[in-house]
Amino acid sequence: MLDVKDIKNDFPIFKSKEKNFIYLDSASTSQKPQSVIDSVSSYYDSYSANIHRALYEIGEKATDKYESVREKVRQFMNVPDSHNIIFSSGTTESINLIAYAWGTKNLSNDDHILITEMEHHSNLVPWQLLSSRSNTSLDYILLNNDGTLELESLEKKILSKTKIISVSHQSNVFGTINPINKIIDEAKKVGAITVIDGAQAVPHMKVDIENLGCDFYAFSGHKMLGPTGVGVLIGRKTILEKMDPFMGGGEMINTVTMEKSTWNDVPWKFEAGTPNIAQVIGLGAAIDYIEKIGIENIHQHEQGLLKYGLEILSQNENIVLYGNPEIRGAVIPFNVKNVHPHDLAKFLDTDGICIRAGHHCTQPIMNRLGINATARASFYIYNTKNDIEKLGDSIKKTADIFK
Numbered sequence: 521m522l523d524v525k526d527i528k529n530d531f532p533i534f535k536s537k538e539k540n541f542i543y544l545d546s547a548s549t550s551q552k553p554q555s556v557i558d559s560v561s562s563y564y565d566s567y568s569a570n571i572h573r574a575l576y577e578i579g580e581k582a583t584d585k586y587e588s589v590r591e592k593v594r595q596f597m598n599v600p601d602s603h604n605i606i607f608s609s610g611t612t613e614s615i616n617l618i619a620y621a622w623g624t625k626n627l628s629n630d631d632h633i634l635i636t637e638m639e640h641h642s643n644l645v646p647w648q649l650l651s652s653r654s655n656t657s658l659d660y661i662l663l664n665n666d667g668t669l670e671l672e673s674l675e676k677k678i679l680s681k682t683k684i685i686s687v688s689h690q691s692n693v694f695g696t697i698n699p700i701n702k703i704i705d706e707a708k709k710v711g712a713i714t715v716i717d718g719a720q721a722v723p724h725m726k727v728d729i730e731n732l733g734c735d736f737y738a739f740s741g742h743k744m745l746g747p748t749g750v751g752v753l754i755g756r757k758t759i760l761e762k763m764d765p766f767m768g769g770g771e772m773i774n775t776v777t778m779e780k781s782t783w784n785d786v787p788w789k790f791e792a793g794t795p796n797i798a799q800v801i802g803l804g805a806a807i808d809y810i811e812k813i814g815i816e817n818i819h820q821h822e823q824g825l826l827k828y829g830l831e832i833l834s835q836n837e838n839i840v841l842y843g844n845p846e847i848r849g850a851v852i853p854f855n856v857k858n859v860h861p862h863d864l865a866k867f868l869d870t871d872g873i874c875i876r877a878g879h880h881c882t883q884p885i886m887n888r889l890g891i892n893a894t895a896r897a898s899f900y901i902y903n904t905k906n907d908i909e910k911l912g913d914s915i916k917k918t919a920d921i922f923k
């Protein structure tokens with residue numbers, strides 16, 4: 521059991537806002553504990569310097585702190601080697617990096633890319649762009665009505681010419697936790713590389729990269745109590761070493777002449793220019809905070825909230841719930857009859873409740889459901905059953921107004 525009262529005390533936003541502030545939109549971005557905010561400001565306050573080049577004490581300290589986060593990520597996610605860990609600006613940049621730096625060089629006309637109908641636009645549009653650039657075909661594993669993937673079709677969808685399979689670990693709409701082990705195993709049979717979008721998974725469950733055996737895994741810092749502007753791409757070193765750089769600039773080179781350049785070692789080959797130093801350091805503090813509470817404890821706490829949330833919302837006959845996957849994270853998509861989700865979100869806001877409303881950057885899912893948008897409540901370590909009861913009451917009040 522998490523002591524949510526204690527946890528909330530670590531988050532300044534819950535102290536500075538009015539007492540009833542209830543945040544149910546962590547799938548979009550999480551709130552930040554004081555320790556993360558302090559770690560970012562302490563970099564600016566006391567050792568603000570560029571990394572890998574400043575030959576003075578604060579520069580060395582900044583470099584050490586930045587590089588130590590690589591080791592922190594390695595341990596947190598059981599990555600075989602910290603050199604497999606690239607810092608990016610977020611999941612979106614991480615996936616684009618693969619699509620450009622791996623995809624452009626390795627795909628030709630006959631090849632095939634496989635993703636799913638469930639993907640966030642960040643794990644869909646980069647593959648559409650790659651597919652049209654390289655003239656390759658792009659196919660989708662389709663959705664079942666319950667918000668799971670139609671995996672019966674997996675063997676048929678994976679072709680001998682499939683070169684990339686990219687799938688989300690956890691859906692940001694249904695919360696579905698996909699059986700990525702199975703998908704990775706099938707991909708290996710045809711030699712396709714596997715990309716896992718872990719934006720919704722890493723903040724909420726134990727992810728073990730060595731055990732998964734995927735080729736690439738991407739996630740964002742801001743959804744896991746860290747700052748915005750930082751993300752991670754974990755890649756298989758043998759593949760990263762063969763890849764061309766994504767962006768050119770300072771620090772990613774070994775030598776530069778007027779004729780040509782040679783590249784720095786992995787991972788720095790993929791970190792051109794001055795990186796997001798403060799944000800990477802903040803991500804390290806976020807991992808420390810999560811580890812202090814325990815990722816398994818976080819997962820259990822959220823599973824309790826999910827169960828209670830489904831129970832409360834399903835008691836209201838005006839609420840339509842979408843999807844019903846058996847194995848899922850703490851995300852609930854729903855609509856209230858006769859109320860547009862944007863109106864609902866605005867009305868709930870008057871009671872101090874923040875939910876998400878819209879297409880959640882997953883328009884193909886909305887098309888599949890035959891709707892334009894849903895409301896979505898998502899939970900994290902600072903939420904309680906009381907938050908869910910307040911959500912239920914506020915929805916009832918809003919539904920009555922729109923009757």
Ligand SMILES: Cc1ncc(COP(=O)(O)O)c(C=O)c1O
Nearest residue numbers: 610611612640642692717719740
């Ligand atoms: C499943 C999933 N993938 C990718 C992203 C994109 O993450 P970011 O905007 O941090 O790059 C999100 C963000 O909501 C997401 O939920």
